[in-house]
Amino acid sequence: VVMTQSPLSLPVTLGQAASISCRSSQGLVHSTGNTFLNWYQQRPGQSPRRLIYKISNRDSGVPDRFSGSGSGTDFTLKISRVEAEDVGVYYCMQGTHWPWTFGQGTKVEIK
Amino acid sequence: ELVESGGGLAQPGGSLRLSCAASGFSFTAYWMSWVRQSPGKGLEWVANINPVGSETYYLDSLKGRFTISRDNAENSLYLQMNSLRADDTAVYYCATAARGDNAGEASWGQGTQVTVSS
Numbered sequence: 001v002v003m004t005q006s007p008l009s010l011p012v013t014l015g016q017a018a019s020i021s022c023r024s025s026q027g028l029v030h031s032t033g034n035t036f037l038n039w040y041q042q043r044p045g046q047s048p049r050r051l052i053y054k055i056s057n058r059d060s061g062v063p064d065r066f067s068g069s070g071s072g073t074d075f076t077l078k079i080s081r082v083e084a085e086d087v088g089v090y091y092c093m094q095g096t097h098w099p100w101t102f103g104q105g106t107k108v109e110i111k
Numbered sequence: 112e113l114v115e116s117g118g119g120l121a122q123p124g125g126s127l128r129l130s131c132a133a134s135g136f137s138f139t140a141y142w143m144s145w146v147r148q149s150p151g152k153g154l155e156w157v158a159n160i161n162p163v164g165s166e167t168y169y170l171d172s173l174k175g176r177f178t179i180s181r182d183n184a185e186n187s188l189y190l191q192m193n194s195l196r197a198d199d200t201a202v203y204y205c206a207t208a209a210r211g212d213n214a215g216e217a218s219w220g221q222g223t224q225v226t227v228s229s
Binding site: 053093096 | 153154155156159168170171204209210211212213214215216217219220221222
């Protein structure tokens with residue numbers, strides 16, 4: 001399954017909103033009825049950290065300015081008010097079909 | 112916590128064995144994974160193994176060259192890499208195999224660099 005993100009680069013003003021799109025080449029509904037679409041954040045020099053699982057569920061400790069939405073093959077990650085600590089690369093990842101796959105990443109930077 | 116070791120420089124056609132020491136969670140209850148990251152290919156989910164080590168999944172392009180295994184008595188995960196190629200050069204991460212079922216299930220190590228070059 002190919003995961004395609006856009007944009008690949010996203011300059012944002014502090015305090016402004018940001019939105020990242022992710023499209024899958026196949027539907028991501030698993031036989032269990034769940035849609036295993038996740039979002040990861042990778043800050044500079046760090047390992048990836050999962051933010052969102054099953055489209056819209058925030059992981060423990062993730063600020064509520066991060067939200068996920070979507071269905072079928074189209075998904076979105078939104079940051080309501082970008083803070084300096086949000087700089088990094090964001091990846092969508094599907095865990096429905098093996099091999100699990102990532103998007104190519106969206107680099108969020110501060111203008 | 113997941114701590115990888117065993118990375119380094121290998122010759123094309125050579126072998127390396129990566130290790131991952133797990134602590135702070137019930138290792139024997141988790142599916143585990145190796146994930147790699149390279150500038151050319153981005154993030155790739157390399158292999159998964161079930162809690163008892165009897166079921167494994169691999170990226171198709173790696174089958175026959177890489178072997179994932181675990182030692183639950185030692186809380187350790189391994190990746191045996193044979194017939195290494197230049198395009199295997201990447202940072203290799205040990206991770207819980209978190210497809211997205213539950214909060215807090217996803218944990219990654221800091222990664223270990225593997226460079227394949229003559």
